Amino acid sequence: xxxxxxxxxxxxxxxxxxxxxxxxxxxxxxxxxxxxxxxxxxxxxxxxxxxxxxxxxxxxxxxxxxxxxxxxxxxxxxxxxxxxxxxxxxxxxxxxxxxxxxxxxxxxxxxxxxxxxxxxxxxxxxxxxxxxxxxxxxxxxxxxxxxxxxxxxxxxxxxxxxxxxxxxxxxxxxxxxxxxxxx
Amino acid sequence: xxxxxxxxxxxxxxxxxxxxxxxxxxxxxxxxxxxxxxxxxxxxxxxxxxxxxxxxxxxxxxxxxxxxxxxxxxxxxxxxxxxxxxxxxxxxxxxxxxxxxxxxxxxxxxxxxxxxxxxxxxxxxxxxxxxxxxxxxxxxxxxxxxxxxxxxxxxxxxxxxxxxxxxxxxxxxxxxxxxxxxx
Numbered sequence: 188x189x190x191x192x193x194x195x196x197x198x199x200x201x202x203x204x205x206x207x208x209x210x211x212x213x214x215x216x217x218x219x220x221x222x223x224x225x226x227x228x229x230x231x232x233x234x235x236x237x238x239x240x241x242x243x244x245x246x247x248x249x250x251x252x253x254x255x256x257x258x259x260x261x262x263x264x265x266x267x268x269x270x271x272x273x274x275x276x277x278x279x280x281x282x283x284x285x286x287x288x289x290x291x292x293x294x295x296x297x298x299x300x301x302x303x304x305x306x307x308x309x310x311x312x313x314x315x316x317x318x319x320x321x322x323x324x325x326x327x328x329x330x331x332x333x334x335x336x337x338x339x340x341x342x343x344x345x346x347x348x349x350x351x352x353x354x355x356x357x358x359x360x361x362x363x364x365x366x367x368x369x370x
Numbered sequence: 371x372x373x374x375x376x377x378x379x380x381x382x383x384x385x386x387x388x389x390x391x392x393x394x395x396x397x398x399x400x401x402x403x404x405x406x407x408x409x410x411x412x413x414x415x416x417x418x419x420x421x422x423x424x425x426x427x428x429x430x431x432x433x434x435x436x437x438x439x440x441x442x443x444x445x446x447x448x449x450x451x452x453x454x455x456x457x458x459x460x461x462x463x464x465x466x467x468x469x470x471x472x473x474x475x476x477x478x479x480x481x482x483x484x485x486x487x488x489x490x491x492x493x494x495x496x497x498x499x500x501x502x503x504x505x506x507x508x509x510x511x512x513x514x515x516x517x518x519x520x521x522x523x524x525x526x527x528x529x530x531x532x533x534x535x536x537x538x539x540x541x542x543x544x545x546x547x548x549x550x551x552x553x
Contacts, residue, residue, distance in 0.1 A: 202535075204535065205534050205535040208393070208412045208413065208532075208533050208534070208535070209393050209412075209532035209533060209534055209540050210391070210392055210393010210394070210412075210532055211393070227552065229391045229392075229393075229416075230391065230415045230416045230417070231415055232413045232414055232415035232425060232426070232427065233412075233413045233427070234413070234427060234509045234511060235509070240509075242415060242425060242509070242511065243415070244415065244416070244417060268546060271546055271548050272548055274548075275548040275549070275550045275552065278550060278552040279550055279551050279552060319508075322505060325502075326417045326418070326423075326425070326513070328417060328425065330509070346543075347540075348546075349391075349392035349393055349532070349542070350391050350392060350552075351388050351391070351392055351545070352385075352387065352388040352391070352552075352553060353550055353551075353552065353553065354547055354548045354549055354550025354551075354552060355545060355546070355547045356545065356546045356547070356548070357392050357530075357542045357543060357544075357545055357546075358543045358544055358545070358546055359532070359540045359542075359543055360529075360540065360541045360542055360543025360544070361540075361541055361543070362534070362538060362539065362540055362541070363451060363454055363531075363538070363539045363540075363541055364537055364538045364539070365454050365455055365457075365458040365537045365539070366458070366537055367458045367461060367462055367536055367537025368462050368536075369410065369458065369461040369462060369533075369535075369536065369537060370535060370536065
């Protein structure tokens with residue numbers, strides 16, 4: 188774990204969109220009633236570049252819902268393909284009955300600005316505060332503000348997971364660059 | 371074009387989320403003042419499985435904003451990597467000054483339930499109606515309901531584009547399946 192912690196580097200907040208815009212599965216980490224929990228989540232979108240705002244759907248059937256709503260803090264942790272089994276494990280169990288960090292061998296680490304933990308095994312960790320809950324009642328849509336971003340600078344081409352349904356994932360493939368002025 | 375039109379097949383609405391959840395760049399087609407237009411968009415998320423609801427950000431600086439707001443209809447057209455230049459072209463020009471369909475060789479085709487056109491060259495086309503505009507003022511976030519979905523059944527593993535910023539894209543790579551009960 189020390190090696191991972193040493194490799195972690197702050198990412199300027201203006202660059203956060205580039206991590207989420209491609210649509211990876213994330214693990215949403217929370218700390219409710221003193222216990223860390225993690226859920227798999229694919230329903231998220233950027234809402235603003237800077238400060239980075241993220242809209243994400245956390246169903247009120249998820250154990251994480253209450254923790255997110257009451258603590259108003261979380262971390263969006265981005266795994267790569269080598270964590271596929273852990274991601275599916277987190278998606279198929281409930282934090283109400285399972286200590287997912289223990290069960291799936293995920294390592295919680297202290298964040299800088301929020302109490303929810305980073306996940307050491309994830310190549311990127313985005314500390315977030317809930318910025319707007321007005322769409323929660325109708326769509327379970329939380330607006331998060333990313334307040335601190337961390338990345339493992341050794342990971343140049345993260346093999347992120349993109350969920351197609353029922354445990355089938357597309358893994359991030361090769362890159363293509365076209366001259367563009369689109370941020 | 372006839373070959374494409376023939377190959378188009380209705381996709382059950384319950385399966386729509388599997389197209390958008392992985393996070394592809396889409397072209398948002400609108401018909402404002404009788405003229406079709408298309409913009410590149412990556413900021414979208416599923417909000418509900420069925421009927422499929424999609425949240426998407428269309429900035430009020432985009433020419434498409436007025437058309438979407440006034441007609442309350444659009445099509446989410448999903449391109450593959452062979453359309454990368456056209457996607458970037460659409461993203462770097464404004465429909466206010468450019469007929470993008472003509473300029474980038476995109477073929478508009480009649481939709482079934484909305485007036486905005488399908489794009490023949492896209493492997494999937496999702497006809498949408500605007501379902502909620504309450505988040506437009508603050509976040510430029512439109513809630514769309516997909517009312518008809520079309521797919522080219524010949525495309526089994528679409529090489530979708532996932533935008534990383536400034537014209538750099540990740541192209542959908544190989545698939546991985548992990549036993550899961552996660553829809």
